[in-house]
Amino acid sequence: MAALNGKCLCGGVSFTVAAPTHLDSCHCADCRRWSGGPNISLDFSAVDFKSDKTLAWFQNSDWAERGFCKTCGSSLFYRLIEDHSKMTVCAGAVDGISDDVKITKEFFIEQKPAFYDFAGERERLTGAEVFALYSAEEDS
Numbered sequence: 001m002a003a004l005n006g007k008c009l010c011g012g013v014s015f016t017v018a019a020p021t022h023l024d025s026c027h028c029a030d031c032r033r034w035s036g037g038p039n040i041s042l043d044f045s046a047v048d049f050k051s052d053k054t055l056a057w058f059q060n061s062d063w064a065e066r067g068f069c070k071t072c073g074s075s076l077f078y079r080l081i082e083d084h085s086k087m088t089v090c091a092g093a094v095d096g097i098s099d100d101v102k103i104t105k106e107f108f109i110e111q112k113p114a115f116y117d118f119a120g121e122r123e124r125l126t127g128a129e130v131f132a133l134y135s136a137e138e139d140s
Helices: 029-035 127-139
Strands: 003-007 013-018 023-026 039-042 048-052 055-059 064-069 075-080 087-090 103-107
Touching (some): 029 039, 029 075, 039 075
Parallel strands (some): 023 103
Antiparallel strands (some): 023 039, 039 087
């Protein structure tokens, strides 16, 4: 699978990730506050850091933390505290994502404000359904 480059605005954090086959979007209040709108991301990606000298992490819940550049403020990553391999990468930080890659899931759909909608059909999950989905995966 092809690797794509990603970085923050100032370049203090740079990395490569595998080209995604799909994207996810989260509408929860925390993601919207953090990203300024819905958070569109690559789902659970392995990240190979070229530079992480300005990377900082903020724990905003009992289960997850968010990675950002402490110099330019770019929102970059979301990862589970108990399993750092469960990390999403903000799509806007990655160069060269194919136009063929589509959003296949929307999370926390009950928290999505009425002033925007994504076109097209896809799986739309409530917060309770998201927690149930990932709890079931951990139990497997």
